[in-house]
Amino acid sequence: MSLKLLLITELFLPTKGGTAISFDDDFRRLGGKDIHIVTADVPGAAEFDRTHPNSIHRLRLQRVPWARPESLFMYTRLFLASLRIAMTTRVDAVFAGRALPEGLVAWAVGRLTGRPVLTYAHGEELTGWGRGNKFRAMCFALRHADWVLSNSDFTRDTLIDLIGVVPERIAVVYPTVDATRFRPGLPAEDLRASLGLGAATRLILSVGRLQRRKGFDNVIRALPTLLAEGLDTHYALIGIGEDLEHLRQLAGDLGVSERVHFLGHVSYEDLPRWYNACDLFAMPNREINGDTEGFGLVYLESAASGKPALAGLAGGTGSAVLDGETGLRVDGDRVDAIAEGLSRLLRDGALAREMGRKGCERVRANFIHERRVEQLQRLVHAGNSRFSS
Secondary structure, X not given: OOOOEEEEOOOOOOOOOHHHHHHHHHHHHHOOXXXXXXXXXXXXXXXXXXXXXXXXEEEOOOOOOOOOOOOHHHHHHHXXXXXXXXXXXXXXXXXXXXXXXXXHHHHHHHHHHOOOEEEEEOOOOOOOOOOOXXXXXXXXXXXXXXXXXXXXXXXHHHXXXXXXXXXHHEEEOOOOOOOOOOOOOOOOHHHHHHOOOOOOOEEEEEEOOOOHHHOHHHHHHHHHHHHHOOOOEEEEEEOOOOXXXXXXXXXXXXXXHXXXXXXXXXOOOHHHHHHHHOOEEEEOOOOEOOEOOOOOHHHHHHHHOOOOEEEEOOOOHHHOOOEOOOEEEEOOOOHHHHHHHHHHHHHOHHHHHHHHHHHHHXXXXXXXXXXXXXXXHHHHHHHHHHHHO
């Protein structure tokens, strides 16, 4: 019997990002039109929704500066639309994409309709609210969910130690990757040629929002060291973000502008090929003012493509990258440590290939969609049993 589910999320495709992709993957596989998704209306949504297997309900979700709180009207729209769907379709469970704003709305809808609430926790959103009213609201939403879906062991520990969620209500649900899409052996010579790279030139790849905590700036800072060691290296970044101009300026100041390639968004088809085009993936993340990486889906994408990864020590990256096995984890605040890790992987091709092979095997064994969907289905049934007992 198929499940009837409601997902409330501000982030959903075609909005870019790993979280939006993950939600799309989950709910496509959980069912068809009986799955209802309440989300934001964004450019390109109408075309995207036209062929989507789920029922998608788009709302204008905007924060209004003069309202108190600024998100008041957004909460109201989410609540009214979600409550109407939950009452008319008699959903089996209500999912929230995050604790705020979706978690509070899901909690209210779930309690009014007698349905369990399952709230996703990604890690980075837990530590950035300070200790004021938003933090207290987040704690309330997470503590009152029937299940909190943690993306890593680090996030689980944060939920327990910082937020005060009862451990028995936390389920670690690791992100997954489409191993049929991200795989080794995809043709990529044309992509390398588009950057003017020769066969012997090494390419480091980063994928993600261009923001400081990702550590892309420190990869650029490490490039002069690699070049001084005689490593003919280029660096490609896929993504957009607030750090773009800072990164461009930094590359210019260090004299490596011709070796740093800002690719912006790339096509759905080309993204897996870019992983194949590179020699290694790098995102040496660090924590900045409580903002950290909860897991890092991009590490799984690179592993599924047979590439080793360089990650930082902060946050939950230890669940995604096994240090010394599928990649290296280094101090993301130390440029010398980043340069040393990059140099090691670029110089030792046998080591890099072995780490890539182990990473690919690990993804196929532990991070596939079928396992995650089965886990979510079990949690919905368990939530209903707990709620009705």
